[in-house]
Amino acid sequence: MIYLDNAATSWPKAPNLASACVASITEPMGNIGRSAHMAAIHASHTLYSFRKSVQSILSPTETECIICTSGATESLNVALFGAINPGDTVLTTPAEHNAVARPLEVLQQRGVRILTAVADCFGRVDIDEFEKIIKEKRPTVAVFAAANNVTGAINPVEAMLNTCCRYEIPFVIDAAQAVGETDLPKFPKHARGALCFSLHKGLLGMAGVGIMALYGSYRPRPLQYGGTGSNSDSTFQPEILPDVYESGTLPIQAIAANTAAIGYYIGEHEAISLHKQEMSNLLWDYLSCQEGLRMLSPKDNRVGIVSVTVEDGTIRELSQKLFAADIAVRSGFHCAPTTHHHIGTFRQGGAIRCSVGFMTTKAEIEQTAAHVAEALWQLR
Numbered sequence: 001m002i003y004l005d006n007a008a009t010s011w012p013k014a015p016n017l018a019s020a021c022v023a024s025i026t027e028p029m030g031n032i033g034r035s036a037h038m039a040a041i042h043a044s045h046t047l048y049s050f051r052k053s054v055q056s057i058l059s060p061t062e063t064e065c066i067i068c069t070s071g072a073t074e075s076l077n078v079a080l081f082g083a084i085n086p087g088d089t090v091l092t093t094p095a096e097h098n099a100v101a102r103p104l105e106v107l108q109q110r111g112v113r114i115l116t117a118v119a120d121c122f123g124r125v126d127i128d129e130f131e132k133i134i135k136e137k138r139p140t141v142a143v144f145a146a147a148n149n150v151t152g153a154i155n156p157v158e159a160m161l162n163t164c165c166r167y168e169i170p171f172v173i174d175a176a177q178a179v180g181e182t183d184l185p186k187f188p189k190h191a192r193g194a195l196c197f198s199l200h201k202g203l204l205g206m207a208g209v210g211i212m213a214l215y216g217s218y219r220p221r222p223l224q225y226g227g228t229g230s231n232s233d234s235t236f237q238p239e240i241l242p243d244v245y246e247s248g249t250l251p252i253q254a255i256a257a258n259t260a261a262i263g264y265y266i267g268e269h270e271a272i273s274l275h276k277q278e279m280s281n282l283l284w285d286y287l288s289c290q291e292g293l294r295m296l297s298p299k300d301n302r303v304g305i306v307s308v309t310v311e312d313g314t315i316r317e318l319s320q321k322l323f324a325a326d327i328a329v330r331s332g333f334h335c336a337p338t339t340h341h342h343i344g345t346f347r348q349g350g351a352i353r354c355s356v357g358f359m360t361t362k363a364e365i366e367q368t369a370a371h372v373a374e375a376l377w378q379l380r
């Protein structure tokens with residue numbers, strides 16, 4: 001199989017992930033904070049090392065502000081539902097994943113006003129217009145993706161963050177496609193907000209673990225209440241970080257494995273990033289020469305995603321031919337209807353997204369391009 005669906009989830013995973021996972025299962029591993037025996041202490045240490053390694057790849061924030069969740073979706077739900085109330089105003093973009101768009105849809109039904117920034121044909125926000133809305137409307141929160149999951153385009157995150165900070169507007173960043181793919185900006189000193197992502201995409205980790213990193217005084221209400229191993233003599237949820245957000249048993253085996261994955265990523269990230277850039281640029285060059293395709297990804301300033309749609313007709317036949325050739329791309333709407341409305345790909349049934357990984361080879365890119373060319377020729 002040629003696996004070009006790394007934006008959905010990475011494969012292969014970090015080379016050291018499987019052995020770390022096996023070790024976390026075969027060695028005694030208790031439940032975090034639930035007792036004082038060695039196995040429970042080992043679990044607490046494992047979680048602490050995980051938080052420290054995540055902290056080391058992010059713009060500085062306190063260790064206890066690195067909150068473990070089940071994924072970017074949960075992180076975004078907490079960061080949005082926990083902080084936005086009826087009557088509030090939220091600024092977003094016209095090209096968000098459903099992990100943002102669906103919570104906002106519900107919030108809108110509850111009386112929250114949604115404002116939409118201006119973005120170009122790749123979903124990249126116009127920073128001057130963004131600042132204008134922030135200045136005039138003073139939204140309660142601004143929420144936006146760092147990189148678009150259909151086009152791969154990277155937003156001007158640093159400028160957007162600086163603007164938010166200048167007007168003291170909290171932000172929620174959906175970094176699901178950006179983390180592990182592109183350098184995240186340094187946050188300004190007085191930044192207030194949340195950065196949300198999963199471990200299973202660019203960081204080459206296992207599914208089931210995500211992060212909500214809190215900056216400044218941004219403290220959404222938790223959405224889940226329960227046992228934390230702390231304040232066990234009380235029915236009140238502890239208010240301390242990170243416990244307030246981490247009720248229930250965390251997936252410690254996946255956390256242990258993901259600590260190893262981050263270690264691998266830290267050691268290799270420059271080589272990984274160069275390789276992915278090279279492979280996706282090659283694919284972009286090949287596909288942009290194909291008659292009958294429309295390029296949906298910018299040539300530069302994007303993560304390892306190259307998306308296309310067909311000029312006439314739908315993407316259905318072309319994706320079926322790629323699947324038949326055992327080329328794993330993602331076709332359709334990518335859980336991002338707002339992006340497809342924005343970039344005008346609804347009529348074609350969405351797009352075909354190819355997303356390269358750290359092990360994608362030049363030969364695989366060439367084979368993919370050749371299959372696309374042949375399929376287009378057959379469909380003519």
Ligand SMILES: Cc1ncc(COP(=O)(O)O)c(C=O)c1O
Nearest residue numbers: 071072073097099149176177198
């Ligand atoms: C931009 C973006 N945000 C959020 C998510 C949700 O991530 P997860 O399914 O890991 O929670 C995705 C997943 O593809 C995504 O691409």
